[in-house]
Amino acid sequence: MTAARIPDFRESRLPGLVRRIPVRHLLTLIPLVLVAVIAVRHWPVLVEGFGHLRDASWPWLLAAGGATCLTWVAAAFTRQGAVVQPLPRWRLLATQLAAGSANHLLPTGLGSGAVNLRFMTVCGVPLATSSAALALYLLAESIARVGLMTVFFVAFPDALRLDGLLPDGDVGPVLAVAGTLVAVVLAALFLVRRVREPVLRFVRAALGEARSVHTRPSRALALWGGSLAFPALQAAGLVAVGQALGLGVPPAHMALAYLAATVAVALIPTPGGLGSVEAALIVALVAAGGPVAVATAVVLAYRIITVWVPLLPGALTLGALVRLKVI
Numbered sequence: 001m002t003a004a005r006i007p008d009f010r011e012s013r014l015p016g017l018v019r020r021i022p023v024r025h026l027l028t029l030i031p032l033v034l035v036a037v038i039a040v041r042h043w044p045v046l047v048e049g050f051g052h053l054r055d056a057s058w059p060w061l062l063a064a065g066g067a068t069c070l071t072w073v074a075a076a077f078t079r080q081g082a083v084v085q086p087l088p089r090w091r092l093l094a095t096q097l098a099a100g101s102a103n104h105l106l107p108t109g110l111g112s113g114a115v116n117l118r119f120m121t122v123c124g125v126p127l128a129t130s131s132a133a134l135a136l137y138l139l140a141e142s143i144a145r146v147g148l149m150t151v152f153f154v155a156f157p158d159a160l161r162l163d164g165l166l167p168d169g170d171v172g173p174v175l176a177v178a179g180t181l182v183a184v185v186l187a188a189l190f191l192v193r194r195v196r197e198p199v200l201r202f203v204r205a206a207l208g209e210a211r212s213v214h215t216r217p218s219r220a221l222a223l224w225g226g227s228l229a230f231p232a233l234q235a236a237g238l239v240a241v242g243q244a245l246g247l248g249v250p251p252a253h254m255a256l257a258y259l260a261a262t263v264a265v266a267l268i269p270t271p272g273g274l275g276s277v278e279a280a281l282i283v284a285l286v287a288a289g290g291p292v293a294v295a296t297a298v299v300l301a302y303r304i305i306t307v308w309v310p311l312l313p314g315a316l317t318l319g320a321l322v323r324l325k326v327i
Contacts, residue, residue, distance in 0.1 A: 056241070058244075061241065063236075064306075067236045068233075068310065070233050071100075071230055072100065074226045075096040076226070077226030078141065078222065079092060079133075079137060081220065081223030081225075082209065084212055085124070087119075088123065095116060095119045097310070097317050098315075099115040100112065100310060102114065102115045119321075133209055136205075136209045138206075140224060144230070144231065148231055148259060149260060149263055152252065153260075159257070159288055160253075160288055234258065242285075245298050246294065248289075249289050249290045253289065254285065257281070260284050265277055281299045285298060
């Protein structure tokens with residue numbers, strides 16, 4: 001028995017069509033689509049924020065924009081300082097702009113980490129080394145931010161006044177709840193194996209890479225200098241916007257308010273801290289002595305400058321880097 005060929009039968013062309021689909025070109029459009037979706041969801045906030053910018057002092061707003069651009073330079077220094085192997089400078093800088101956009105499209109830290117991890121891998125850095133460098137970057141940035149906040153707290157102990165934000169007698173319960181949360185986190189870290197082992201691997205990887213990096217003074221200087229400059233420049237941007245809108249809070253107090261707010265929301269997994277950062281910053285600026293209405297305007301204008309304005313060029317840069325196979 002022989003099989004008869006059916007006339008005009010053609011083999012499936014699906015594999016060939018799949019191979020011809022410009023997958024990499026489609027990937028370049030994903031960041032732009034996500035930007036559009038987030039912009040539509042937060043459209044009232046954008047309109048109100050741009051409205052406040054119309055009445056602001058433009059020299060101060062330009063200073064805030066300059067500080068925002070310098071944060072990408074600081075991030076590039078820190079990224080290079082976290083790995084011994086030299087990275088292409090201009091591509092590294094462009095990657096930080098793209099990573100900032102990705103960080104606002106995905107839960108906090110995931111977008112930036114994924115972009116930088118892919119960039120280092122393309123540059124020939126072994127995956128184990130690039131993962132350790134990423135861990136070291138996060139560890140150094142966290143230590144620098146908390147350390148800078150501690151210095152400001154010591155220098156200006158009365159900068160944040162919580163008595164007007166909490167009813168009388170509520171400070172004790174709030175501190176008790178905070179202490180309980182810290183105790184639960186520490187208990188989970190030490191008692192739950194599935195939590196303890198990944199955290200310990202993270203710390204060991206970061207410390208191992210730190211030993212290699214600190215054998216080269218230039219790398220150590222870039223790592224810690226960039227880690228300190230990054231939150232300092234972010235705080236300077238908020239101070240500039242506060243001056244532009246006449247908040248009436250001393251610059252050092254505004255910087256402390258920014259550092260305290262960002263440390264408080266660091267573990268909240270929202271894309272780029274959207275929503276949580278705004279709320280925390282408003283509370284912190286009010287605690288620093290700013291009027292509620294003006295503090296709200298300052299925060300909205302600040303987020304417009306630092307998040308929404310760079311979001312589109314960052315997404316375009318991300319798409320270009322993907323198409324050029326830089327990441």
